[in-house]
Amino acid sequence: MEQEELYLLITRYLARQTSAEENDWLATWVAQSPDHERMFEQLKLVWQGSKAPAANAKTAAALRNVKKRLTLPAPVPTPPSLPRRPKYHLVALVLLILVVAGGVWYLAAPPSPQPYTLRQTPAGQKQTIRLADGSRVTLAPQSQLRYPVAFDGAYRDVYLEGEAFFEVSKDARHPFRVHSGPLVTQVLGTKFNVSTFGPGQLTTVSLVEGKVQVLDQHARYLLTPGQQLRADLTTGRVHRQLFDPEQVSGWRYNKLIFRNEKLADAAPQIERLYNVKLVFADSATAAARLWATFDNEPLSAVLSALQLAGSLTSRREGHVIYLTRQVPPNRSAVGRP
Structure with a gap:
């Protein structure tokens, strides 16, 4: 799309004259790079400035000066037979008038910064948040969400x-749009789970219902229900795979499902949900495999399952649980009779 067509599309969008297909294309274009987003926001600001009250003397004077300098003729209705695509100089002229009007208005009354709310959850606690648009977010333990008071x-x-x-x-x-780690997940209306913990760790987007578009610095990925996108910052690898919705989002109901996973990989989920810290005596202990489902079980039941998973013993000191692999006793040699 040429630049003048792009500018016209943005102004038509701000005037609420675009179709659903045009809205989707524009949303994708804006999300492709920070430069696109900045351009859109600047044009949006100019558009809002051009709609300042006519009583603003500075804005009115600026418009008169622009029109005089450009010898702008009186507006003439466009005949239906003319092509829909405007000439470049007409689009540029409209934008110039908007820039001058919006710039004067913005300097006279700079907008207030958008207020944000920050919600955080400690280990062992979850929180349900209702956003201004009616969306619902269930925040997992040891997580935080920053969101505006109003979406404008x-x-x-x-x-x-x-x-x-x-x-x-x-x-x-x-x-x-959900900004999480290296990914931006963009949706119109749907249900999905996003997980990212710490720098360099895995970021996953798991779609339960509807459709989403996930973007990173290099590409965009479309997901259908039952698909999960996994992005690893350490290796740079991004791939899609199928997933079990109950296993991914069961934490909302205190349900954890492990399918032959190493204890070292299962530990972070257990720690967040039960507000404990698991410490393994050695690498062999951490490598023990766990196959279990904990459906709102108490911590004691979880520890019992961990002990059975790898012949482990546990010792608890406050919130810290030490796990050690049992070593079978040496068998003494049996002498001949």
Whole structure:
């Protein structure tokens, strides 16, 4: 798309004259790079400035000066027979007038910064959050979500550290975006789980219902229900795979499912849900395999399952649980009779 067509599409979007297909294309274009997003926000600001009250003397004077300098003729209705695509100089002229008007208005009354709310959860606790658009977010333990008090831009942006399950209200004109680690997950209305813990760790987006578009610095990926996208910052690998929804999002109901996983890999989920710290005596202990389902079980039941998983013994000191692999006693040699 040429630059003048792009500018016209943005102004038509701000005037609420675009179709659903055009909205989707524009949303994808904006999300492709920070430069695109900045350009969109600048044009949006100019558009808002051009709609300042006519009583603003500075804005009116600026418009008169621009029109005089450009010898702008009186507006003439466009005949239906003319091509729909405008000439470049007409688009540029409209944008110039908007820039001058918006710039004067912005300097006279700079916008207030958008207020954000930060919610955090400690280990062992979850939290349900209702956003201004009606979307519902279940925040996992040891996670945080930053979101605006009100969504008043082209996008509904939220920022996640940790894990959360999203049930997003539909709004075709304002895509919902979750910024998490290296990924941006963009949706219109759907249910999905996002998990990212710590720098360099795995970030996953698991789609339960609807459709989502996930973007990183190099590409975008479309997911269908039952698909999960996994991005590893350490290796740079990004791939899609199928997943078990109950295993991924069961934490919302205190349910953990492990299918032949190493204790070292299962430990972070147990620690977050039960507010404990698991310490392994050695690598052999951490490598023991766990196959179990904990459906709102008490911590004692979890520890019993861990002990059975690898012939382990446990010792608890406050919130810290030490796990050690049992070593079978040496058998003494049996002499001949």
